[in-house]
Amino acid sequence: MLRFAPSPTGDMHIGNLRVAIFNYMVAKQKDVNFIIRIEDTDKERNIAGKDTEILQILEKFALPHASVSHQSENLHMHQTLAIRLLEEKKAFVCTCTPEQLEADREDAKKNRVTYRYSGRCSYVGAEELVKLKEDKIPFVIRIKTPDAPITNHDLIKGDIETAPNEVDSFVILREDGTPTYNFACACDDMISGVSLIIRGEDHLSNTPKQKHIKQLLGYDQETEYAHLPIILNAEGKKMSKRDxxxxxxxxxxxxxxxxxxxxxxxxxxxxxxxxxxxxxxxxxxxxxxxxxxxxxxxxxxxxxxxxxxxxxxxxxxxxxxxxxxxxxxxxxxxxIYLEEASTTNELESKIKAIFAPKNFDSEWGEQMRIMEKIIADAPMINTFDEFKSYIMKESGLKDKNFFNPLRLLLTGAEHGPELSDIYPLIKSYLLEVAS
RNA sequence: GACCCUUUCAUCUAGUGGCCAAGGAUAUUACGUUUUCAACGUAAAAACAGAGGUUCAAAUCCUUUAGGGGUCGCCA
The missing domain is CATH 1.10.1160.10 (Glutamyl-trna Synthetase; Domain 2)
Structure with a gap:
């Protein structure tokens, strides 16, 4: 089972799309299910309608999926699992205030050491829960720091070992009772039986955390990971919404x-x-x-x-x-116009110019008027050579005086592909075009 | 600052010790073709990050320096 798990907090990014494409392709190759999970646990940042927009984009790229779920549907399960970790003493209740944590961070910065959770509450167990609730003291649940390094074999990056203190005692359940990203993600992957996770490199440091969660939860299935290098802009920086x-x-x-x-x-x-x-x-x-x-x-x-x-x-x-x-x-x-256009927009403006009413105010306007009249009265002519000879004979124009106004009259542009290539394709629209 | 990833032309890459005085593609330039601009064809310019080793032989292996990137949230 493979999955694509976007968050509905912004426009679909090409990096995300690449992740979706790769997950789809590998699922297809392995002949296993490919599912979509909308990671909507951040209520503040969710944008209404983004989820369907993402789904529509996947459809345009022909990336069919077996199912779509929203992470918020699993809230109850996330809470249950968090409590279970608490009861098993694999997690603890933390009542540190944001101010305290901020002060800890400041200290770490001042002392030029890496900030880690202080461990202040790490002895607070499940038994405190009832009392805290009664006293209406806000708390979060933190998972305990692992006691051994977490190792991972990444399909793209190779073997990576992460020290326990790099994983840290991080929050799994927020003050409002909702799960944090890493916890929700690990739980959902576990429950769905996701066997291979392909995602962006920016998730590399989340991997040991999620592995740690699954380990403590007693999940014994092996999950493989592949972290895709990120896509940079022309300046060599991570592509952002600004690009x-x-x-x-x-x-x-x-x-x-x-x-x-x-x-x-x-x-x-x-x-x-x-x-x-x-x-x-x-x-x-x-x-x-x-x-x-x-x-x-x-x-x-x-x-x-x-x-x-x-x-x-x-x-x-x-x-x-x-x-x-x-x-x-x-x-x-x-x-034919692909010679000078690469996108459908560029193509459209070329085609539009052919069918739009022509501008007779240019230096060739006079000759164009003459030709317009000749064409209006002319019989249906099949080949460009005959057409060319006919107009030349009727108008008496030649060389630049002939080709420039003719091109302008037929295509609305001074330059372009060979008229002999264009003519057979527009001849049935000639009266509309040459006016 | 800590941790992790990474280093071949401007860009994406080929390359796994001799076939590499480094190949292809895009972009660039020149010429040819063309009523025009392109496309096309042909050609040109363009790279192994630096320094040390190992070896008969190194882009390829080792060491080291330098650079680039990512991550360090009760965001995902």
Whole structure:
């Protein structure tokens, strides 16, 4: 069982999408279930509707899942398990105030040592619980620091050993009775029987904590981990919300298509036999072990190149539908324009210019008027050569005086692909185009 | 500051001791083709982080220095 566990606190990030794609692919390869878990334990930061937005994006990328759950549904189970740890003396009740903890942190900073929980409450057991509740004294539950190092074999990073004090006595149940991320995550993975967790490198330091939780809870199934290097922006820093390209929604708005985005994200930091491929093709050779260990920079130029290649592969009629047509010829026309466009947005503006009313105010306006009239009265002409000869003869124009205004009249642009390639595809729209 | 990860062209990578005076792709530049801009074709420029070892032989193994990144919450 594999899972993708996004939190509904912001736009889907390409790093997250990459995690989702990899989890899906590996589940598919292993022929096991792939589930979605929405991690919505932070009520403050949850954004209504983000969960369905995330699901819609997964759908666009054709990443089918066996089920969707919300972490908040499991609140009762989380509390029960936390209490169990408390009763087994594997966790303790902590009544330290935020002020006290803050002072501890300040001290640590002042003394130039790493902050760790002071251990002030570590002897407070379950028996205190009733009294604290009666006295309305706020408390949290902390798990006890492990007494041996936690070791982990990461499929990408290799063996990692974490010292007990690095794990620390961290909070598992908050003052309001809700579980913290690490606790909820570990419990849910345990209950669902998640056997392999693929996630971003920023979770690397959470792994020993989650392993520790599962160990104390008596979970004896082995969970494998694979931590993906993070994606950096052009400056070499972690891609954040401030980087437009980090948002999948933004990439869509720019005219990048899902097949190309998926292709790029799979290719990034990977050994691939080819550069251009579809997800089903990648399923044939994809291996987690091949993912590079170091962070990679996001290169939008490469994405543009890949997007263009995928647009070339798209079915003609389907491509035309992106611009409001249902005509394979328009799809073919768009593909010709792939010479100078890489996104559907760029393509759309080229196609639009062809069908938009033309501007006759330019230096070629006079010649354009002449041609417009000739075309309006002309019979249907099949080939560009015949068409060209016909207009030339009727207008008496030639060379620059002929080609420049003709191009402007037919395409609305001064430069562009060969008119002889374009003509056969737009000839049935000629009256609309040449006006 | 502590802990962890990491280091081949601008970018993504090939490379697992000899086939590497380091290959491919994107981006860049030049030329060709073209009524035009592109695309395309051809070519050019471009990297083993530094220093020490081991070895007949090192991008590849070891040591060390330097750099980059991540994480240190009652966020996920």
């Amino acid at each position: 437009d390209a980090s948002s999948v929604k933004w990439l869509f708005e720019q005219g990048f298509i899902p097949d190309a985005i998926a292709n790029y994200l799979i290719l990034l930091g990977n050994k691939a036999p080819t550069e251009i491929f579809t997800m089903p093709e990648a399923l044939e050779w994809f291996k987690l072990e091949n993912i590079s260990k170091f962070p990679v920079k996001f290169d939008i130029d490469k994405l543009r190149f890949i997007n263009r290649k995928h647009l070339e592969l798209m079915d003609d009629k389907r491509l035309s539908s992106l611009f409001g047509f249902a005509d394979a010829d328009i799809g073919k026309l768009a593909k």
